Amino acid sequence: MRLLSILCLGVAVQTAWASPTLRVIDGVRSKPDAWPWMAAIVYANQQPNEGQFCGSTLIHPSWVLTAAHCTDGETRDSIKVLLGRKKLTEEDKGELIGIQRIVKHPFYDYNPENPNADLALLQLEKPVSYPILRLADQYSDLIQPGEWGTVMGWGAQRYDHSRPSEYADSLQEVRLPIVSNAVCNAPLSYHGDVQESMLCAGFVEGGKDACIGDSGGPLVVETNTGWQQVGIMSWGEGCAQPDYYGVYTRISFYQDFITKQICEPQDTPSSPQLFVHIQGHYATVSWSKVKTAEGYQFYYAPSSADLSSVTVDNIQSFDTLGKVRLSERLNSGMNLSVAVRAYRGNCYSDYSNVGTIIIE
């Protein structure tokens, strides 16, 4: 039977033997001003350097996102969130914030052989002013196999049953390629245990990975509007082993659930009104500017002139980089259904009206 390292909520053990070459597993120390939304989850009755046991990310001034298994057995009084500190022993830096509410995904199922919906939201006692991390949109194409992501955490820097884990004092990060679920589910790898709500990253030869104590931390990718979170560290067999990738909760699968939990009416921009203009082969789509919006996500799907052919499998989306007008030359017979949403942080407006583009 496989011993998955989701069974890893334990006490962080600091050991004396220093080994400068070992990080996250073979990562590097994060820069002091990088990742300002990265937060540690610590036991409330311990110092952060002893009591850190999971990572999390600030995704709203009042909410952090983590793995549900990080909250197993915990109450809002037993844990705290540490923001603004990269080196856990640097006591004068950052803020330890209490928790008002723990919201686990209703489908979360703690089964070490096949965990499901491993995500939880922690509502902070008071809103904070650190920058927030954007979550990948449900329909964005950021998660292509071969794309590089970065995972980070204060977890174990080696995985060795015969010796205590060596947790990091300074935040560590490692860059990893995203691999397809098909590769991750190969007979010699996880053999079907990886659900479509999960995402794998790592090298077939192993060597670099997150590990125990990194759970709940993010896998982020760089986009032209900044870093976005695509995964939450969830489980793996051992750490950094050949053929056994790190398995993450797939953010895009749960984006809707997350935003419904964290977004209040006052966070949510109103929805734009969309206009389509076609001249010959040129299609122009524009929409009304929304006052409180930080940007717009554009959605499109091929359609055969009727909307019923638009399914969740063929919708794609991208960030318009603040633009409220897009123009494109399209080929004859290319029909598209288009819509747009305004966003502020991770909170989105309703969809605009749907426009139809038909090129004769």
Ligand code: ARG
């Ligand atoms: N479940 C672990 C935790 O709570 C994370 C395990 C990660 N394993 C891996 N091979 N990436 O910290």
